[in-house]
Amino acid sequence: MSQRILFLGPPGAGKGTQAQLLCDSSGLLHLSTGDLLRAEVKAGTDLGLEAEAVMGRGELVSDDLVLAIVRSRLSSHAGGWLLDGFPRNLAQAEALETLLAELGQPLEQVVLLELDDSPLVERLLGRGRADDNETVIRHRLSVYAEQTAPLIEHYRQQGLLVNVEASGTVEAIASRISTALD
Ligand code: AP5
Numbered sequence: 001m002s003q004r005i006l007f008l009g010p011p012g013a014g015k016g017t018q019a020q021l022l023c024d025s026s027g028l029l030h031l032s033t034g035d036l037l038r039a040e041v042k043a044g045t046d047l048g049l050e051a052e053a054v055m056g057r058g059e060l061v062s063d064d065l066v067l068a069i070v071r072s073r074l075s076s077h078a079g080g081w082l083l084d085g086f087p088r089n090l091a092q093a094e095a096l097e098t099l100l101a102e103l104g105q106p107l108e109q110v111v112l113l114e115l116d117d118s119p120l121v122e123r124l125l126g127r128g129r130a131d132d133n134e135t136v137i138r139h140r141l142s143v144y145a146e147q148t149a150p151l152i153e154h155y156r157q158q159g160l161l162v163n164v165e166a167s168g169t170v171e172a173i174a175s176r177i178s179t180a181l182d
Pocket of ligand 1: 009010011012013014015016017018033034035037054055056058059060061062063066084085086087088092123124126127140166167168169170173
């Protein structure tokens with residue numbers, strides 16, 4: 001199986017859920033920029049204070065801040081990894097490519113989790129995280145469509161993209177992902 005994987009998909013597609021399952025069974029490092037940012041917010045660090053309001057609005061935190069987090073984690077890790085929630089725009093994707101070239105660890109596969117907006121909103125409203133109210137969810141979906149969705153074509157052109165239908169049970173989706181990964 002690939003050792004350097006990226007999960008792409010809209011809010012609520014199940015990136016975090018599926019990434020955790022796959023990493024638990026494979027030993028890959030699960031690197032979720034959303035989780036890392038929420039940990040900074042909880043710890044009340046300067047970085048967390050800077051990120052909190054932006055996350056609460058459903059906007060993207062600054063590229064520099066997120067890149068610093070990813071750089072520090074990947075540079076100090078020797079094994080395989082799964083990126084969840086990063087990159088979120090073309091600038092982050094290009095910075096990631098530069099970093100991975102420096103580290104000699106090219107990305108091997110990108111899994112796109114695909115689901116329509118209506119079940120996404122339903123799932124997120126059922127969770128109730130601080131940024132899971134309907135107005136902010138709709139804004140996160142529009143930020144995804146404008147800034148993150150262009151990465152689909154970017155990775156398709158690089159021959160790295162595999163599409164996975166993200167409806168159904170957690171187990172059914174996990175099985176599709178496992179089939180899709182080389
Ligand atoms: P982030 O934490 O990345 O949130 P997100 O992309 O909005 O993704 P979610 O966590 O909402 O959804 P998910 O696809 O991971 O689904 P999950 O498995 O959780 O980002 C949050 C914020 O941080 C951003 O808005 C931004 O401000 C900032 N940020 C993060 N990364 C950044 C970056 N790189 N650059 C700039 N800013 C960044 O599942 C969702 C719910 O559905 C759960 O309740 C789950 O239990 C449920 N569920 C999962 N699968 C199923 C299923 N099959 N059936 C039913 N329910 C299911």
